Amino acid sequence: MTGGVVGLLAIAVVIALVGIANTLGLSVLERGREHALLRALGLTRRQLRTMLGAEAVLLSAVATLLGTGLGVVFAWAGVRALVEPAIEGAGVVLPWEQLAVVLLVSGIAALLAAVLPARRAARVAPAAGLALE
Known part of the structure; x- marks a missing residue:
């Protein structure tokens, strides 16, 4: 039974990773001009990648803490009831x-899920990114 629960947890983690990568990928596309402006103001490629990595970690930490909190509440209710x-x-x-x-x-x-979107954002030249509509 424990193996089944761990397997379901692994599947949930993979789905969460795809969701985080998708969210960051869309964020990079939607905020291209913002990233270009930051780069034009002096932000380096490495700093931009670090910023997007921090965004991914914060998103993941909030989701993990919220999910863990809800899981603890449901576990407590289950123990009390059963x-x-x-x-x-x-x-x-x-x-x-x-x-x-x-x-x-x-x-x-x-962090691993943020690698490709951060690379994509860092590759765009500031002038080209500001010209996007």
Whole structure:
């Protein structure tokens, strides 16, 4: 059963990565002029890639924390409704180390998902990006 849950978690992570990459890709396309203006004002290619990577990590961290919070609330409700009536003294025990690892892995995965959109944004010359309509 644990293997099945881990497999479902892996599928959810892959779907989340595709979503983050898609969101960043659209962000790069929609904010092309903004990126070009930042580059024209002195932002280097590396700084632009770092900015987009930070955006991806923040997006991933918020989603992970929100999902973890909702999961904890639902787990607590499930334990209260199903386990406590059957087993006296049962309670929710949170694996803090595993939750921290999930947060760390989601941040790393977000950085990996941001590589291609950040490259695309950094390749556009400032003058060409400002000419986009």
